[in-house]
Amino acid sequence: MEKKRNMAKLLWLLMLFSDTVPFNCEKSMRERAIELMQDARLIDGHNDFVLQLRILYQNKISGVNLRELNRTHTNLVKLQAGYVGAQFWSVYVLCSAQNKDAVRLTLEQIDVVKRMCHSYEELELVMTSQGISDSRKIACLIGIEGGHSIDSSLAALRMYYDLGARYMTLTHTCNTPWSESSSKGIHNFYPSVIGLTAFGQEVVKEMNRLGMLIDLSHTSYSTVKAALNISKAPVIFSHSAAFSVCNHSRNVPDDILQELKKNKGIIMVSFNADVLACGRKVVNISTLADHFDHIKEIAGSESIGIGGDYDGVERFPEGLEDVSKYPSLIEELLRRGWNETELKGVLRENFLRVFREVENVQRASAPQNQLCQASRCIPPAVG
Amino acid sequence: MEKKRNMAKLLWLLMLFSDTVPFNCEKSMRERAIELMQDARLIDGHNDFVLQLRILYQNKISGVNLRELNRTHTNLVKLQAGYVGAQFWSVYVLCSAQNKDAVRLTLEQIDVVKRMCHSYEELELVMTSQGISDSRKIACLIGIEGGHSIDSSLAALRMYYDLGARYMTLTHTCNTPWSESSSKGIHNFYPSVIGLTAFGQEVVKEMNRLGMLIDLSHTSYSTVKAALNISKAPVIFSHSAAFSVCNHSRNVPDDILQELKKNKGIIMVSFNADVLACGRKVVNISTLADHFDHIKEIAGSESIGIGGDYDGVERFPEGLEDVSKYPSLIEELLRRGWNETELKGVLRENFLRVFREVENVRNNFAVMGVGESEILQETKHSCRLDLHKPQPQPSRSFGFPSVAQPFILTLVSCLMLYYVS
Numbered sequence: 001m002e003k004k005r006n007m008a009k010l011l012w013l014l015m016l017f018s019d020t021v022p023f024n025c026e027k028s029m030r031e032r033a034i035e036l037m038q039d040a041r042l043i044d045g046h047n048d049f050v051l052q053l054r055i056l057y058q059n060k061i062s063g064v065n066l067r068e069l070n071r072t073h074t075n076l077v078k079l080q081a082g083y084v085g086a087q088f089w090s091v092y093v094l095c096s097a098q099n100k101d102a103v104r105l106t107l108e109q110i111d112v113v114k115r116m117c118h119s120y121e122e123l124e125l126v127m128t129s130q131g132i133s134d135s136r137k138i139a140c141l142i143g144i145e146g147g148h149s150i151d152s153s154l155a156a157l158r159m160y161y162d163l164g165a166r167y168m169t170l171t172h173t174c175n176t177p178w179s180e181s182s183s184k185g186i187h188n189f190y191p192s193v194i195g196l197t198a199f200g201q202e203v204v205k206e207m208n209r210l211g212m213l214i215d216l217s218h219t220s221y222s223t224v225k226a227a228l229n230i231s232k233a234p235v236i237f238s239h240s241a242a243f244s245v246c247n248h249s250r251n252v253p254d255d256i257l258q259e260l261k262k263n264k265g266i267i268m269v270s271f272n273a274d275v276l277a278c279g280r281k282v283v284n285i286s287t288l289a290d291h292f293d294h295i296k297e298i299a300g301s302e303s304i305g306i307g308g309d310y311d312g313v314e315r316f317p318e319g320l321e322d323v324s325k326y327p328s329l330i331e332e333l334l335r336r337g338w339n340e341t342e343l344k345g346v347l348r349e350n351f352l353r354v355f356r357e358v359e360n361v362q363r364a365s366a367p368q369n370q371l372c373q374a375s376r377c378i379p380p381a382v383g
Numbered sequence: 384m385e386k387k388r389n390m391a392k393l394l395w396l397l398m399l400f401s402d403t404v405p406f407n408c409e410k411s412m413r414e415r416a417i418e419l420m421q422d423a424r425l426i427d428g429h430n431d432f433v434l435q436l437r438i439l440y441q442n443k444i445s446g447v448n449l450r451e452l453n454r455t456h457t458n459l460v461k462l463q464a465g466y467v468g469a470q471f472w473s474v475y476v477l478c479s480a481q482n483k484d485a486v487r488l489t490l491e492q493i494d495v496v497k498r499m500c501h502s503y504e505e506l507e508l509v510m511t512s513q514g515i516s517d518s519r520k521i522a523c524l525i526g527i528e529g530g531h532s533i534d535s536s537l538a539a540l541r542m543y544y545d546l547g548a549r550y551m552t553l554t555h556t557c558n559t560p561w562s563e564s565s566s567k568g569i570h571n572f573y574p575s576v577i578g579l580t581a582f583g584q585e586v587v588k589e590m591n592r593l594g595m596l597i598d599l600s601h602t603s604y605s606t607v608k609a610a611l612n613i614s615k616a617p618v619i620f621s622h623s624a625a626f627s628v629c630n631h632s633r634n635v636p637d638d639i640l641q642e643l644k645k646n647k648g649i650i651m652v653s654f655n656a657d658v659l660a661c662g663r664k665v666v667n668i669s670t671l672a673d674h675f676d677h678i679k680e681i682a683g684s685e686s687i688g689i690g691g692d693y694d695g696v697e698r699f700p701e702g703l704e705d706v707s708k709y710p711s712l713i714e715e716l717l718r719r720g721w722n723e724t725e726l727k728g729v730l731r732e733n734f735l736r737v738f739r740e741v742e743n744v745r746n747n748f749a750v751m752g753v754g755e756s757e758i759l760q761e762t763k764h765s766c767r768l769d770l771h772k773p774q775p776q777p778s779r780s781f782g783f784p785s786v787a788q789p790f791i792l793t794l795v796s797c798l799m800l801y802y803v804s
Binding site for chain 1: 487490493
């Protein structure tokens with residue numbers, strides 16, 4: 001009788017214990033994720049909030065409270081809750097502006113980023129890897145989305161760099177006269193362009209010389225191959241996922257992932273449900289984490305970053321509905337056995353490595369940048 | 384006899400002396416001019432060399448030796464010979480680019496200035512009055528010539544400022560949707576615009592807020608009046624002359640010169656023979672100096688500067704054929720009795736005063752809100768994407784809340800509950 005009662009107590013204790021131990025582990029995972037992110041805040045590769053400001057407010061943001069805006073995936077309070085330490089703001093302008101006023105529209109989007117980042121004390125505009133590292137605020141960076149923004153002018157590209165743009169996605173969903181998009185049939189520009197033309201190669205070289213990151217999201221397979229061939233610096237995919245896991249044209253096939261590893265570049269994984277789940281109804285954190293696992297297997301965790309694409313698309317995985325939810329992804333990856341070093345890499349160190357190397361390549365190009373000294377004029381390779 | 388011989392010697396000495404003394408005076412004027420300019424190098428308000436680089440080389444300057452180029456009024460050696468200490472390089476793009484690709488073309492011109500100024504060790508790009516004062520080289524500054532460059536976008540204006548542009552001439556020879564040019568009949572844009580529209584006033588206010596100098600050369604009388612009315616900072620004419628002396632539409636009438644004096648602004652006098660001499664065949668340094676004398680009389684020497692317009696027009700006064708000749712003007716003004724303080728003012732101090740005050744106004748406006756106006760009706764044309772029409776965007780959703788999904792879920796849930804119960 002005594003034995004039975006003791007056994008009963010033991011079982012009862014075990015039940016209690018079994019109840020709490022998993023609970024402690026879960027809490028610990030979450031806590032671990034948060035601690036990790038406090039220590040290594042996220043550098044996110046792509047966010048279209050600024051496009052939303054155009055659509056919703058025609059860029060008239062002075063009367064808008066960007067901290068608590070609830071019409072968008074993004075606001076400043078949510079960014080902080082999501083432990084975002086640096087954000088690339090996309091200055092996308094519609095493809096339909098190509099050959100019209102894309103340049104002016106791009107200047108207007110860059111202007112919105114600057115106004116936003118100067119108006120809020122929790123934001124600060126940075127333009128270097130050091131700027132990101134040093135920032136105690138949310139560092140703002142500028143990314144051009146689509147070569148149509150330069151209107152086939154290397155000078156425009158240089159002026160965007162001067163204004164602070166630090167990456168350019170070579171195409172959006174339309175071909176430019178010099179580069180091919182992965183999207184077919186959405187727009188009708190320059191349908192015969194394949195990969196990079198001669199001028200497209202000049203664009204890539206000029207980006208190397210300037211120290212501007214080359215972003216290959218949205219570009220075609222041929223464009224990616226060509227760019228990887230020419231670029232002297234590591235490249236990025238600011239918001240793409242793994243083609244092997246979901247064969248969407250926006251995603252990166254395994255052979256390219258292998259080249260990316262050799263290139264020491266980075267794929268910043270998109271949270272866009274449509275490119276993650278290939279039409280499946282259920283898209284959740286696990287779906288996204290599958291992409292991370294696969295890319296780690298093929299290219300190593302050092303090739304991975306995060307580019308949420310918030311406010312650029314509509315559908316996100318359950319549990320990742322807005323920019324405050326990033327810790328949930330880190331939690332899931334911890335659960336899957338990713339260690340802290342790997343995760344700090346994913347959160348920021350991998351991107352910083354790429355950015356620093358791109359800056360190194362710029363510095364190494366500097367003798368070309370000095371054209372005329374004393375009595376000698378050395379022609380540089382500037383278009 | 385002794386007396387006569389001494390007298391002869393004395394007379395002979397006098398002759399010698401009379402020969403040399405005037406000669407010393409002439410050399411002294413030139414020398415004085417040079418010394419003055421060595422001490423107070425010129426800040427020139429307007430030069431179109433960069434437009435020539437577009438025309439002659441399609442902006443491909445890397446193989447061109449800009450030091451000794453002889454196809455233009457300007458090259459670096461001549462600038463140094465002319466004691467130019469700072470030059471505003473005009474980034475003009477053709478009026479015919481209005482409503483087409485003026486913005487891209489303007490970026491390309493700004494890019495040429497930057498490449499040029501980074502490529503030659505005798506040049507350096509500056510963006511502040513302090514930068515000009517401190518520079519031991521030829522300071523490069525950027526001036527936008529014509530409001531058509533901003534394509535009616537205050538954001539574009541701000542981005543040009545960020546790129547280093549420090550003045551904008553509100554019009555060139557064409558009206559913009561918001562400002563009127565002094566030129567009639569050269570182009571056919573926006574013929575009904577008079578002075579500054581409401582948006583034009585916003586442009587002027589935004590320029591005050593930014594600290595960008597407002598340049599009224601090429602603008603109409605109404606535009607000048609309107610700008611002088613609104614601007615909280617001194618304004619400039621980067622390359623104009625006196626209407627009283629030659630009644631060309633590019634020149635500034637006396638009543639405006641008086642307002643400019645009250646405004647504490649500056650007229651940087653143009654060397655363009657056509658606006659100086661009203662068709663007279665002989666145009667020389669004296670012709671130009673007449674403008675200086677007149678403006679000094681009406682507005683005071685503190686209102687005067689120099690804006691040669693080299694490489695922007697073809698005809699220059701005899702003796703002022705290129706940018707190495709500035710000392711000849713200073714020499715003439717010395718001869719006419721201008722003193723050194725006045726001339727240092729003309730050469731640089733007056734402009735620096737204006738620029739510093741424009742910077743002060745910017746600092747005082749630090750709390751003012753950014754300009755967010757736009758004009759829509761006036762800017763509808765085929766090269767402009769109409770963003771106020773819904774665009775077909777199959778691949779990119781704009782975050783419009785999707786009401787369909789929750790509704791269907793609710794419906795299905797209700798049906799399930801009904802059937803289950």
